[in-house]
Amino acid sequence: MAVPKKNKNWDWDGPLKNRMGKLLETGLWSDLVVIFGNKEELRLRTLVLRAGSPMFDKKITAAVETTGRLQIDDEDPNIFKMMINYLYTGKSDVNMNDALPLLKTASEYAIPGLVVQCESALKGKITDENALSLFHGAMDYAHKNLIKTSLDYICENAASILIRDEFAHLRLECLVEIIQQDRLRV
Template sequence: MDIIGDNTNKFVYKTRVVFKIMDFEKQLDTNWIDIISIKSDKFIIGSDEWYCGVKLNGEKFGLFLYLSRSSELPIQTQYDIFIIYNNNKLFAKTKIDQTFDDILNGWGLSSFITKQLLIDNKDILLTDNTLTIGFDITVYKRNNCHQNCGAKCHRFAQLFGIEELADCRLIVGKDLKVIFVSKLILSLHSEVFEKMFTTDCIEKTTNEVVITDIDSNVFEQFLNYLYTGKCDKLDEMTEDLLYVANKYMVSSLKTICLNLIYLQINGRNALQTLKLFQDFGADKELMKKVSESIAENITSVVKQEFTKHYAIDGQNISQIVKHLGNQLIKPKTKLMFYTYK
């Protein structure tokens, strides 16, 4: 997922969601007189929860995007919906602009394509009896991270690091870099800093905080988020920023980092991701999704771990994977994420 901040005081989130419906040929053989609804698992974009849905109604095949949970409304979106076939070729791509102003309100196309068109092209559009649907989603959100201060975010950015306006200095990293900050701004976003500056801590009287366990470049990105709501290097510093956000109890940044890590999960890093999420206390829903991803990537996970720790040949690994696979229930739907520029 790409996250872009700009001087218009908006965040732009971009991601691709791929929704797979298994055994779809059975649906083509079913009478759609009664409306049939198929929903994806929920997924996170920014701080909001979404899901995709399919509606089969009469001779119509409909595709929709739903907002399930949001920290604020309205939310402006732009998304392309399409069917993916034959090595990522796109079929019937359609662009939609929509503002979501209500929870559980779905928008899309009730007649994306006809049932007959699906039947006529099922040999092309269905791979292993699976229909693959794609959503390229762009979400535009206002950056209200400092609305309670009554100031615009770009003004906070301009004030960041000005010694004359600071009442505290941070000494950060192995290079002992000095950064001038406002106690008020840090305390607004972090309970840790608030307690540090309001209780009988040495930092309250010295107006100085020494932080040696965090690289100064990482901490500057963290401060940039506190001041402006933006992280210019979020992609390359995700795990480091997760550590800082967790240490200083900045839940919004922690959530963004956890979800970015989840979107990059694969067979090579699935177990490490699960351990990371355990260490940083990811919520139950996100832990469930990581466990599901491990199950879906079980072949790569097993091969990766056995290759790393044991000298076992490929044939025996394949037998282990086959045995594990027989114990898994094949899901009716599958949800995947891809980043794109």
């Protein structure tokens, strides 16, 4: 049996997550081009996308498979790339600034492992300064776990949070949800 020629652009050794990361980085053997707006492109494998998200399985139709192109206009390219990185490598580098929009995107694409990582990143870093915005975002995206965690923090620290300017600017449903809590410590 003949040994196949080694591809100069590929490292056959190393852990799977490194090889998958290299596939993402290089676009090697890709069968799909994801286009953001009219400019930015990302070369991907439909197999990885479909295996990681039922939403991608729906989006990758016969027409997309024929053209090899998928237009994405409603997502922030950087957040989308973080999600794709997770699908390829199983890891994410979620930080506080990206966690809420990434949580929204991961929820929309039904990627539970990434949702959990985003929620964990957000829960561990709730402060007086960000509790209201996290609660507001959690209400926007209907994330029950994050709503509960941020609301618990707000109730525990109500004396310092309810005097913040942001409190007066919350939308009505958020204000009502906070004010109706019997456990507010004021």
